Amino acid sequence: MEALERGHRVSFVAMDTLLHLLKTQDITRTSQARMRRILGSDLVIIDDLMFMAMDKNESNIFFQFINKLYDQSSIILTSNKGPEEWGELLGDPAITTAILDRILHKSEVIQLSGDSFRLKHRETIFGNF
Structure with a gap:
């Protein structure tokens, strides 16, 4: 929120959506436009990185994406895996x-632990775990 308030261009994208955009950017205008906006952002937030396994093609296009962002944008990644x-x-x-190498070169790693924020407020439905 602070980046937006300071006038920075910010993009937020879930990893599954990002992979879809990367795979379809050469064939759909919608994906092309969204990728241009993401690549033109000062800050790119990628949510749920490594939530699902990638095949070799997906890994390659993700690397190319990270390589394009490297040194031009700040990146925030959320992941349930170290x-x-x-x-x-x-x-x-x-x-x-x-x-x-590119992600960790100039980064700060913040590890969170504790109860799930989402489930914390759902004790009435699920009971105590």
Whole structure:
């Protein structure tokens, strides 16, 4: 919110949506326009990174995307997996290393722990775990 208030261009995209956009940007105008907006952002927030395994093609296009953002935009990633677990989900050690090299080069890693924020407010439905 602070980046927006300071006049920065910010894009928020879920990882599954990002992969869809990356795969379809060469064939649909909607995806092209959304990717131009994301790549033109000062801050890109990618939600639920590594929530699902990627095939080699997806890993490659994700690397190309991160490489384009590197040194031109700030990136915030949310993930339920630590970087040490990304290799198995990206499926290629070389691509994983290249992605992590760019992401972690000038970053701050913040690890959160505790109860799920979403479930915390749903105790009336699910009871105590």
